[in-house]
C-alpha cells in the first residue's frame with residue numbers, strides 16, 4: 001500500500017542525511033521506527049509526508065508516486081499526528097478535531113454540519129466526547145494526544161504518521177494511546193510511529209525499523225530485531241531483553257537499560 005524505495009535526503013545546510021532507505025507499510029501494519037536522537041526519524045516522517053522532497057528514490061501510495069498526486073489526495077491518504085504540543089489559541093477540542101476535514105472542504109471553506117458530525121464521531125470513537133467544548137490548551141497531555149488522533153481520524157486517511165505519540169505521557173496515558181493505536185490497526189488503518197521506547201514495539205508493533213545515522217540498519221518483527229545486541233549497539237549502552245509472564249496468555253518481552 002505504501003512503498004518507500006531507495007530514498008535519500010539531505011538538508012541543504014548539512015548535506016546527506018537519509019541514505020537509500022526502503023521499506024513497505026501494508027494495511028493494518030503498526031511499524032515502529034526506533035533510533036537514537038538525531039538518527040533522522042523525524043526527517044524521514046517529513047519525507048513520507050512530502051514536506052521534505054527526497055533527492056533520489058520514490059515514495060508511492062498504492063503504486064502512485066506522492067509527487068504525482070495532489071496535496072488534497074495526499075492528505076486524504078495519510079494523516080500526521082504530531083507530538084501533543086499545546087497552542088496559545090483558545091480553540092475548542094471540537095474545533096481542532098474538525099480541522100481534519102480541511103483537506104476535504106478547503107482552507108477557506110467553513111466546515112458543514114456533516115463535518116462536525118464526523119468530528120463528533122471521532123471523539124466518540126476515542127472515548128473523549130466529554131472534551132468537545134473544552135479548550136485544547138487546558139486539557140492534559142494525554143487528552144491532547146487523543147484529540148490529535150481524533151483529528152487524524154476525521155481526516156479519513158488510511159495511514160497515520162505519528163511522531164512519538166507517547167512522548168511526555170505518564171504510564172496510564174501511554175497505555176491508553178497504545179490501545180487506541182492497536183484498535184486502529186485492527187480496524188485496518190496503517191500506522192508508522194517513531195518511539196524512544198523499544199518496549200512499545202513488543203506491546204503492539206508487527207514491524208520494526210532500526211535507524212542509525214540516517215540508515216535503516218535492521219528491519220523485521222520485534223522478535224527479530226529488538227534484541228540485546230541490536231539495541232545495545234543502537235543506543236551505545238547495555239540493554240537487556242527479559243521475559244515476564246503477562247498473566248494472560250504468553251510471555252511478554254521487555255527491554256531494560258543497564259547502568260553497569
Ligand SMILES: Nc1ncnc2c1ncn2[C@@H]1O[C@H](COP(=O)(O)OP(=O)(O)OP(=O)(O)O)[C@@H](O)[C@H]1O
Pocket residue numbers: 011013014017035036037038039040041042043044
Ligand atoms: N531543518 C533542518 N535543517 C538542517 N538540519 C536539520 C533540520 N532538521 C533536522 N536537522 C538535522 O538532521 C538530523 C536528524 O534530525 P531528526 O530530527 O530527523 O532526528 P530524530 O531521529 O527525529 O531525532 P530525535 O529523536 O532527537 O527527535 C539532526 O542532526 C538535526 O540537527
